[in-house]
Amino acid sequence: MAGQGSGGNVIAAICNIFFPGLGQLVQGRVLPAIIFAIVCVGGYALWWLIIPAIIAGIFHLYSILDAATYKNDN
Numbered sequence: 001m002a003g004q005g006s007g008g009n010v011i012a013a014i015c016n017i018f019f020p021g022l023g024q025l026v027q028g029r030v031l032p033a034i035i036f037a038i039v040c041v042g043g044y045a046l047w048w049l050i051i052p053a054i055i056a057g058i059f060h061l062y063s064i065l066d067a068a069t070y071k072n073d074n
Contacts, residue, residue, distance in 0.1 A: 012067035020060045023067030036063040 012023030021037035024030075036059060043056020 009068050009070055012070070013064050016060075016064040016067050020063045023063065024070075027067065027070055029070075032063075032066070036060075036066075 008027070012026045014023070015026050016023035016036075019037070020040035021033035021035070024033035024036060039059045040056045040063070043052040043054075043059065046052040
């Protein structure tokens with residue numbers, strides 16, 4: 001299967017730019033997709049508290065990096 005840095009990982013990383021967790025979903029990793037989506041959407045929804053929004057931003061960036069560097073061990 002495709003390894004780290006493959007075209008599929010690039011597409012997944014681009015998907016995560018638009019919606020956190022979408023790239024993991026494209027890669028077939030449902031649980032990380034749900035976790036990234038809940039943390040980011042929840043944090044962004046609480047933007048006025050500042051700290052949750054910062055945490056959500058960090059998770060959003062991490063979701064992009066996670067999708068871009070994912071290596072399937074099968």
